[in-house]
Amino acid sequence: MRHTLIRTLGFVVVFAGLVVKPALAAPEGPDPRDPRIEKILSQISEQRIVEILHKLGSFGTRNTLSSTDSPTMGIGAARQWIYDEMKQSSPRLQVSFDTYQVPKGGRITRDIELRNVMAVLPGRSPRRVYISAHYDSFAAVRPPAGSPRGQAAPAGPVDNPAPGVNDDGSGTALVMELARVFGQSGVNFDATLVFIAFAGEEQGLIGATRHAEKMAAEHVPIEAVLNNDMVGNVQGGDTLEDSIHLRVFSEGPEDSPSRQLARYLGRVGAKYVPTVQVTPIARYDRFGRGGDHSPFNRQGFTAVRLTEAVENYGRQHTPADTFDGVNVPYLLRNVKLDAAAAASLALAPPPPAVFNERGQPTLGRQPSGYDSDLKWQASPGAVGYKVFWRSAWTPDWQHVVPVGNVTEFVLPAMSIDDYVYGVAAVGPDGNESLVSAYVNPPRR
Numbered sequence: 001m002r003h004t005l006i007r008t009l010g011f012v013v014v015f016a017g018l019v020v021k022p023a024l025a026a027p028e029g030p031d032p033r034d035p036r037i038e039k040i041l042s043q044i045s046e047q048r049i050v051e052i053l054h055k056l057g058s059f060g061t062r063n064t065l066s067s068t069d070s071p072t073m074g075i076g077a078a079r080q081w082i083y084d085e086m087k088q089s090s091p092r093l094q095v096s097f098d099t100y101q102v103p104k105g106g107r108i109t110r111d112i113e114l115r116n117v118m119a120v121l122p123g124r125s126p127r128r129v130y131i132s133a134h135y136d137s138f139a140a141v142r143p144p145a146g147s148p149r150g151q152a153a154p155a156g157p158v159d160n161p162a163p164g165v166n167d168d169g170s171g172t173a174l175v176m177e178l179a180r181v182f183g184q185s186g187v188n189f190d191a192t193l194v195f196i197a198f199a200g201e202e203q204g205l206i207g208a209t210r211h212a213e214k215m216a217a218e219h220v221p222i223e224a225v226l227n228n229d230m231v232g233n234v235q236g237g238d239t240l241e242d243s244i245h246l247r248v249f250s251e252g253p254e255d256s257p258s259r260q261l262a263r264y265l266g267r268v269g270a271k272y273v274p275t276v277q278v279t280p281i282a283r284y285d286r287f288g289r290g291g292d293h294s295p296f297n298r299q300g301f302t303a304v305r306l307t308e309a310v311e312n313y314g315r316q317h318t319p320a321d322t323f324d325g326v327n328v329p330y331l332l333r334n335v336k337l338d339a340a341a342a343a344s345l346a347l348a349p350p351p352p353a354v355f356n357e358r359g360q361p362t363l364g365r366q367p368s369g370y371d372s373d374l375k376w377q378a379s380p381g382a383v384g385y386k387v388f389w390r391s392a393w394t395p396d397w398q399h400v401v402p403v404g405n406v407t408e409f410v411l412p413a414m415s416i417d418d419y420v421y422g423v424a425a426v427g428p429d430g431n432e433s434l435v436s437a438y439v440n441p442p443r444r
């Protein structure tokens with residue numbers, strides 16, 4: 001069935017064939033919130049987050065190269081504690097070490113066994129939504145006074161104090177608390193949720209790189225990665241303070257799936273956690289810095305980095321990255337934002353396919369030759385779709401219209417060259433997929 005949108009002055013009428021469907025013409029009210037997601041948000045415990053932050057800071061260091069034989073200090077103790085906590089959070093979680101043998105080389109100064117810690121909450125479908133952070137920490141040793149400018153800091157003893165409570169204890173606490181809350185929620189998600197804490201981030205994104213390579217080799221369908229790295233600091237090193245915004249970095253081009261995920265975080269955030277304002281940044285990361293979302297991008301997966309609005313370089317990678325540098329109410333809001341986005345994605349149908357087998361976007365100019373005719377493939381479990389569009393020189397969607405359970409939609413007298421279009425699948429409870437955008441295939 002095809003729907004046609006007729007835009008007239010001041011109002012919108014939608015036809016299904018020749019039959020007017022007034023329900024679709026009604027002005028769009030606020031999207032209903034899913035009570036299951038609201039319940040998940042209400043179960044997130046500030047006290048639990050505080051306990052996790054204190055515990056993570058207590059290992060002395062979580063440097064990937066630090067001791068693995070102490071039961072209380074170093075990365076070995078830290079990873080075992082994270083594993084045990086996730087394991088006892090919920091019998092529904094499949095908790096494991098994701099282990100790699102990493103030979104000496106680069107910033108890895110000896111052969112090591114690196115372990116990511118992951119908890120999988122199986123869904124009805126194999127498609128995966130990730131909530132991630134890195135649990136390893138690092139404290140640079142300052143170059144001796146009088147060293148030539150630009151000289152790298154010596155590696156120093158790897159058991160140097162590196163509490164890493166914000167970098168990235170804040171993201172690790174987020175991952176652990178959401179593993180607990182989602183695991184205990186009793187909600188049956190369509191997507192499989194993965195809560196993962198990576199190691200080796202500070203030595204060159206090693207744990208995330210190995211994991212992303214393995215997932216790509218095994219053709220695991222990862223739909224979205226929300227990577228949280230430093231999500232608790234509100235006091236900038238330059239005294240600027242910001243406890244409202246959360247930056248979301250996403251790689252281009254401008255209608256890449258990662259950009260759609262960034263826009264999705266903004267929309268879902270406004271719906272469920274309006275006290276957080278998502279600041280989308282149209283860059284893969286900060287200048288000269290790295291994050292564990294990038295290894296996923298390199299393997300072709302959709303992944304973004306969530307990071308506090310202002311950074312404090314005086315604390316990062318020093319023994320001063322302690323609990324008092326984390327603003328717990330700010331971190332709590334960011335945990336809720338991740339929860340809302342991940343739950344929405346996991347309850348929604350998968351995004352509809354808008355490309356044919358030859359990689360061409362399935363849009364055309366019919367019926368008049370000057371219209372926008374959008375086609376897509378039905379998404380399993382969808383009960384309807386929403387069409388998004390905007391002027392082609394605009395960063396975010398300007399218009400959205402629910403079009404019912406159809407797989408084709410015509411916008412008359414609108415040139416496909418002048419607008420960017422996208423379509424999202426909507427599930428029975430109103431949860432929306434990521435938007436699939438119609439983009440020009442790359443020019444040969």
Ligand SMILES: [Zn+2]
Binds near residue numbers: 134168201229230
């Ligand atoms: Zn970090």
